[in-house]
Amino acid sequence: MSDESCLLIADIKENKKSGDKFKAVGLLATAKLKKDKNDKPYWDLTIMDASGTLNAKAWSDSKWWDARCGEKKFLTLDELAEMDCISKQPVGIFGVVSKFKQKLQYHVNQVYLLDSDKYPPESFVEKSPVPVEQMETDFWEIVGECGDPIQTFLLQLFSGSLWEQFKIAPAAVKNHHAYVHGLLEHTLDVTKSARSIGVSYLKKGLKIDMDVLTAGALLHDIGKLEAYSIDLIPQITLQGAVIDHIPLGYSIFMEHAKKYALDEETALAIGHIIISHHGKKEYGSPVLPSSPEALIVSAADELDFLIYCWDAASPTDDLALSEYNGLAQRRFWKS
Structure with a gap:
């Protein structure tokens, strides 16, 4: 996939609203295969880059591609399940933002496994913003x-x-x-x-x-x-x-x-x-x-x-209030 128009994770979380599409390159930190309420498989994903971390979902109709050798190859769910580990892989993602119960959600429609030599995993590791x-x-x-x-x-x-x-x-x-x-x-x-x-x-x-x-x-x-x-x-x-x-x-x-x-x-x-x-x-x-x-x-x-x-936190409504943070036990005011 082309790197042109790719966004940083922080930009996606701060600037993208419900209905907006996004494209990014990062590290697939975690990938857990789960079942939805209709017993259909989906992937619970965590994608990170040096700017932050994005929690996203890839539903059963999302497409996975192996582009590590320069040419993209479609990957079936069985092929993904048989891979030793798809986490800690550099990936390119295409997705869209939606809203559910007043919370923003990030849905990934396509995932490209990328070459680690061209995209070193350590280059996506998030670090403190303070030197x-x-x-x-x-x-x-x-x-x-x-x-x-x-x-x-x-x-x-x-x-x-x-x-x-x-x-x-x-x-x-x-x-x-x-x-x-x-x-x-x-x-x-x-x-x-x-x-x-x-x-x-x-x-x-x-x-x-x-x-x-x-x-x-x-x-x-x-x-x-x-x-x-x-x-x-x-x-x-x-x-x-x-x-x-x-x-x-x-x-x-x-x-x-x-x-x-x-x-x-x-x-x-x-x-x-x-x-x-x-x-x-x-x-x-x-x-x-x-x-x-x-x-x-x-x-x-x-x-x-x-x-x-x-x-x-990011504002999710016209009142500039964030999503509810369970640990902090509040919504944050981002005026």
């Missing part, structure tokens, strides 16, 4: 503003292979910062917000331990290093599925606190931030935040999630 070099600089400047023993502890913990893993890792499989460098971006946003809030309360005379607050913010999602992995696309690990990132993060932190002899009082204060940062037990926190530092980090974490959801 990683800038985020690294910001991270180490924040660490440098801490006093000991916390500064030395953070320098020891965020070293070697753990730092290399941390700066690449996603913050989620979907919903927010689910891309390369996403964990670093989210961590910095939470930490900067938390520190600003902490300073405002310090000026009021409240007793806020800024070093504990900073360390807790930088470490609040450290468990995601074991909860998620990334191989072109973010994926949940077995540990992430059956244990979750909060207890995993507390375990990682306590292991390093003992390894680097962090004093028990400081370790308890930081550990409480990590274990309580989701704010409510129904959100996955084993305990509720009960120190000012933990309350601030929890609020900053929730705010960053909601701001990300608002930014990623």
